[in-house]
Amino acid sequence: MRIARELGPDLGRSTKDGGDWQGPYGELGGDVTRLIVVGGGIAGAGAALALHKAGLDVEVYEAHPDSAEDIGAFLTLASNGMRALAEVDASAAVTAIGFPLTSMRVLDDTGAEVARVPLGEAGTAHLQYRCLRRGDLNAALQAEVTRRGIGIRHGARLVSVEDGPDTVTAHFADGSTATGDLLIGADGLSSTVRRLTAPDARPEYAGQYVFYGYTDAVPETTQGETITMVRGSSVAFGYAVSPAQETYWFARVTDAPLAADALADGTPARWRDLLLPLLRKDSTPAADLVAATADRLMVTNATELPTGTSWRSGRTLVIGDAAHAASPATGQGASMALEDAVVLAKSLRDAPDTDAALALYERLRRPRVENNITVSGNISRGTHTPSGPGGRGAGGNRPGDDELVRHLEWGTDLSS
Numbered sequence: 263m264r265i266a267r268e269l270g271p272d273l274g275r276s277t278k279d280g281g282d283w284q285g286p287y288g289e290l291g292g293d294v295t296r297l298i299v300v301g302g303g304i305a306g307a308g309a310a311l312a313l314h315k316a317g318l319d320v321e322v323y324e325a326h327p328d329s330a331e332d333i334g335a336f337l338t339l340a341s342n343g344m345r346a347l348a349e350v351d352a353s354a355a356v357t358a359i360g361f362p363l364t365s366m367r368v369l370d371d372t373g374a375e376v377a378r379v380p381l382g383e384a385g386t387a388h389l390q391y392r393c394l395r396r397g398d399l400n401a402a403l404q405a406e407v408t409r410r411g412i413g414i415r416h417g418a419r420l421v422s423v424e425d426g427p428d429t430v431t432a433h434f435a436d437g438s439t440a441t442g443d444l445l446i447g448a449d450g451l452s453s454t455v456r457r458l459t460a461p462d463a464r465p466e467y468a469g470q471y472v473f474y475g476y477t478d479a480v481p482e483t484t485q486g487e488t489i490t491m492v493r494g495s496s497v498a499f500g501y502a503v504s505p506a507q508e509t510y511w512f513a514r515v516t517d518a519p520l521a522a523d524a525l526a527d528g529t530p531a532r533w534r535d536l537l538l539p540l541l542r543k544d545s546t547p548a549a550d551l552v553a554a555t556a557d558r559l560m561v562t563n564a565t566e567l568p569t570g571t572s573w574r575s576g577r578t579l580v581i582g583d584a585a586h587a588a589s590p591a592t593g594q595g596a597s598m599a600l601e602d603a604v605v606l607a608k609s610l611r612d613a614p615d616t617d618a619a620l621a622l623y624e625r626l627r628r629p630r631v632e633n634n635i636t637v638s639g640n641i642s643r644g645t646h647t648p649s650g651p652g653g654r655g656a657g658g659n660r661p662g663d664d665e666l667v668r669h670l671e672w673g674t675d676l677s678s
C-alpha cells in the first residue's frame with residue numbers, strides 16, 4: 263500500500279475543468295493512516311468499509327443517536343452501486359434486505375405498455391437492481407461496519423473542522439473532538455464539512471417535487487421483480503411491488519418548489535389532494551395507488567448541487583451527496599456514493615502520496631458524477647426524456663462499461 267509521505271498546509275481549491283488536478287491544493291505532509299469519516303450514511307458507511315479494506319485506520323462519526331434512522335423514502339440501488347458493494351465484500355449485507363428488480367416496463371398515459379427491458383445486470387444475482395428503504399440500507403451498512411470492528415460513534419454531530427498543517431480535527435456538538443490525518447465529509451446534502459471545502463455552494467431546487475408512498479394495494483397486472491414507469495401526461499410515476507405485496511411508488515411533479523411552511527405543515531391527506539387531480543387525467547394505475555395510500559406518504563423538493571463545486575480543502579474531502587447531490591430522477595445518488603467510496607480507497611491505496619491520491623480520485627470521479635447531476639437535472643426540468651432508470655448517459659449500470667468496472671475492481675491498480 264502506498265499512502266502519503268510528504269505534506270504541508272492547505273494551499274488552494276479545486277479547478278472546475280477536470281483537467282490538471284495535480285497540485286492546486288499544495289502538498290500534504292505526514293502519513294495518512296488515520297481517517298475521520300463524518301456521516302454514517304451510504305457514502306460514509308461505504309467509505310468506512312472500503313478504507314478499512316485498504317488497510318487504513320478509520321472511524322465514523324454519525325449525528326443520529328442510533329442506526330435506526332427514520333428516513334422514510336425508498337431508493338433503488340442500481341447495478342453499478344451493487345458492484346461497488348461487491349468489491350468491498352458487502353453484497354450479502356444488502357441482498358438480505360429489500361428486493362431485486364430485474365426488468366422495467368414503461369406505460370404511457372393510457373396505461374398501455376410501450377416498452378419492457380431488462381434492468382442492469384439482471385442475470386447476475388448480486389448485481390441486480392435492488393429496491394430498499396433508505397433507512398434500512400443505512401442500518402445494514404452500519405451493521406456491517408460494526409461487524410468488521412470499525413468504530414462508529416452515534417450522536418456525534420460535527421459542528422466545525424480545524425484543518426491544520428499536520429492534522430485535521432473534527433469538533434462535535436457535545437464538545438468532543440477527533441483528530442486524524444484526513445477528514446472525509448460524507449454528511450449529505452446539507453453538509454457541514456462543505457462549509458470548509460466550498461463555502462458558497464448551496465443546494466438548488468432541481469425543478470421537481472417528489473412524492474413517495476407505500477400501500478398494500480397491488481395493481482392487477484403486476485409482475486414480480488419489475489419496476490413500472492408510468493409516463494403520465496403531467497406526472498412521472500413509478501412503482502414496484504415487494505414480495506410481501508406492498509407497493510412502493512413515487513411521483514415526480516415538475517413545478518415551482520413547495521414552500522417550506524407547506525412542507526412543514528403538510529399531511530398525507532393534503533399531499534393526496536394535490537397529487538390525485540394530476541393523476542386522474544390519465545388511465546393508469548397511478549391514481550388508484552395514491553388513493554389507496556393512507557399515512558405512508560411523503561414529499562420533498564428535489565435539489566442538486568451546482569457542478570464545479572470544490573470538493574477539497576487541505577486535509578478535508580467531501581464525497582457522496584455532500585460533494586455532488588443530484589436530483590433523484592436518474593436514481594443514482596446512492597450508487598454514486600458507493601462508487602465514490604471504492605474509488606477513494608483504491609486511490610489512497612494505489613497513488614504514490616496523498617495529494618496524488620486525492621487528485622486521482624477527483625479526476626476519476628468528477629466527470630462521472632457531474633454528468634449525473636446534469637442528466638438528472640435535465641430530466642427533472644423536463645428538458646430531457648429518460649431512456650430508463652439511470653438514463654443513458656447518467657453513468658448507470660450498462661453492461662460493458664469497462665472503465666467503470668476497472669475503477670471499481672478491487673484488484674485493479676488505479677495508478678497504472
Ligand SMILES: Cc1cc2nc3c(=O)[nH]c(=O)nc-3n(C[C@H](O)[C@H](O)[C@H](O)COP(=O)(O)OP(=O)(O)OC[C@H]3O[C@@H](n4cnc5c(N)ncnc54)[C@H](O)[C@@H]3O)c2cc1C
Nearest residue numbers: 301303304305325337338420449450582583593594595596
Ligand atoms: C427522496 C429521495 C429519493 C432518492 N432516491 C434514490 C434512488 O432511487 N436511488 C439512488 O441511488 N439514490 C436516491 N436518492 C439519493 C440518495 O438517497 C443519496 O444520494 C444518498 O443517500 C447519498 O448518501 P450520502 O451518504 O452521501 O448522504 P446521506 O444518505 O444523506 O447521509 C449523510 C449522513 O450524514 C449524517 N450527518 C449529517 N450531518 C452531520 C453532521 N453534522 N455530523 C455528523 N453526521 C452528520 C446524516 O445523519 C446521515 O446519516 C434519493 C434521495 C432522496 C432525497
